[in-house]
Amino acid sequence: MTDSTLTKTNSEAVPIFISESIASKLAEDTLLKAGALQSAIFNSANFSSIATDARGVIQIFNVGAERMLGYAAADVMNKITPADISDPQELIARAKALSVELGTAITPGFEALVFKASRGIEDIYELTYIRKDGTRFPAVVSVTALRDAQNAIIGYLLIGTDNTARKLAEEALLNAGALQRAIFNSANFSSIATDAKGVIQIFNVGAERMLGYTAADVMNKITPADISDPQEVIARAKELSAELATPITPGFEALVFKASRGIEDIYELTYIRKDGSRFPAMVSVTALRDAQDVIIGYLLIGTDNTARKLVEAEQKKLDQRLRDQQFYTRSLIESNIDALMTTDPSGIITDVNKQMEALTGCTRDEMIGAPFKDYFTDPERAEAGIKRVLMEKKVTDYELTARTRDGKETVVSYNATTFYDRGRTLQGVFASARDVTERKQRERDALSLTNEISHRIKNNLQVIVGLISYEAKWTAAPCVQGYKTMQARIGAIAQLYDLISHTSRGQTVAVDAYLREIAKTMSASLLGNMSEIKIEVEGESVEIDPDRAVPFGLLVNELTTNAIKHAFPHGSGRIKLCVERAGNQIDLVISDDGVGMKNRDLAKSPEKRGSDYVAIFVRQLGGAIVPSKQGPTGTTVRIRLPLLLVPSGGTEPLAA
């Protein structure tokens, strides 16, 4: 395009650029005057300027049209008409409407877009343009016929603006209006409008419902202050006076003062119903102004706040209860005499109580987030403890030594379990540690005392054994054996004393282990390493009470000693010590594979005494000797004893 031409339009002058052929026919002065505006519009990206020939075929397609419609000028020039980029349905509708309006048949196509303009009628209308990519947008299109000097139509100019933003704004406005109407007509909002002095002018259905007055009761009669809590109005006036540093009257002024100063104002207020009952309302106040911005009244929109208040009160109560509960739980944790702690599954401390602080000399804040193991003398053992809890879910009496920063050590015994959330997801380990320093000290003291007593008893027994040794040294050979037997019995009592403490499991003594110990010590003391006589043990696991363990042991000692002395004249053989459970009783069986009873010389006096001892111990234990069939060789002695956990009724003194 090398030149420009202006033409007079059907109504207002709409400046345009048209083709060179038309240009020469237009007056130059007009061109000069309007040139700036024209070029501004034509070059503007905000206006689509589309010029066509008389038949509608696009001749000019400016940058604005390109931007809005997504076509390049080359895509459309000399190819299509503006009808081809317009909504076909709208074209049909427009053609129909115009046909009716103008009483002539109009084709749904380009003609429908320009018919009015072609008849010299001003035409601006809304039209939906379709972009190259198929999307649509609303446009306001102004159509002008382009004419030559003879006033013959040589083309049309369609100037369009994208109407999207305006459409959206209109929609929003429409919505807002609907909202206003909805609020004003809603029974859930009280809308009270007053005049500038506060006298109620409008009292909507919501206000009637909430307050119990009819509009007629209040309109032109009272102000909203008259239906508000007077104490609150006074308080509000006082507060506002202080806040805004100006005296405010306790009355309607107090309710609207802020709004009258253009300050947004929403506050809580207690309204009083016609029947005198009260309810909390949330009130929003707006000043109503005329065109000159002079206040002509106020609008007070209120919502009944009762439900919210109730919810708030309930929430407050719940919060308080939760706080009480938390306080209670915490106080339980804190008042525990044990040091309590939780860790996450990796052993990082998540909570501790005061006792734990005392144990470690660190504050709760310092400990939370730190590894549990850091507070013990043996971190590896501490970590292993946590792992064990995670594996076994529970650990009891796990000893660790806690160490404070300044080096103070405390031996503690841990009980720990895993803990879970409601979804049963592992949260970590809960552990309680009890200071066992004192217990440990008591145990140590008890042990030293036991050691001391044991040492003295054994030394005294040793003295007795020594005395016998000394006597035996000067005694004639036949008596020596008697002394030795005596020594053996003393030794047996001493050993039983130790064996009982070795094999006791709390309140009982394990018989099988006890028999094995007796066999071992007897082999050592009576037989020696080189002996070919062997003592074997076969025992069911039976428990006996420690009170009876000594006579039981002496009984075994006596029978075994007899076997050793008499069953094996050739110096080799086997002795078996055995306990069998027989219902509510147990059998102690001492057997040997020696020469048998018949071949023993029962006239010998020490043997007789040994038998006496056996009878005494059996009676003491509340049992009886069960006669056993004796074979040609070997001896079996079976003694039936009541379940030995039953306390002994025997009163016989120990005969040894």
Added chain:
Amino acid sequence: MAVILIVEDDVFIREVAEMLIRDWGHQTLCASDVNEALAILRSPQHIDALFTDIYLKTLVHGGCDLALQAIALRPRLRVLYTTGNTLTDKMKALLVEGTHFLRKPYTQNELQESVKDMLTEK
């Protein structure tokens, strides 16, 4: 025959032990506590074996300490311990390796076996 140092704070027990051991043909030396024993061990006196009580006067493990020092002084010395108390793991850890132990009260047979074992093995 051997020279055996007997360390026992109870005079009677010590003298009976001496009597028995001498009867078996050995020579004995005796001490009633750690210090006396160490004095003898530090002397040029020939000694083959040490027979010591563990609980010596107020020292719960006095005999153990003594044996350790004795072995340091005389590495080839043989040791036989005795005590009326139960041997705890802690005590066992204090015993000189390859040594013998005899429980109180011991009979002359037990003592004889133990002394024989101590002198023949190692």
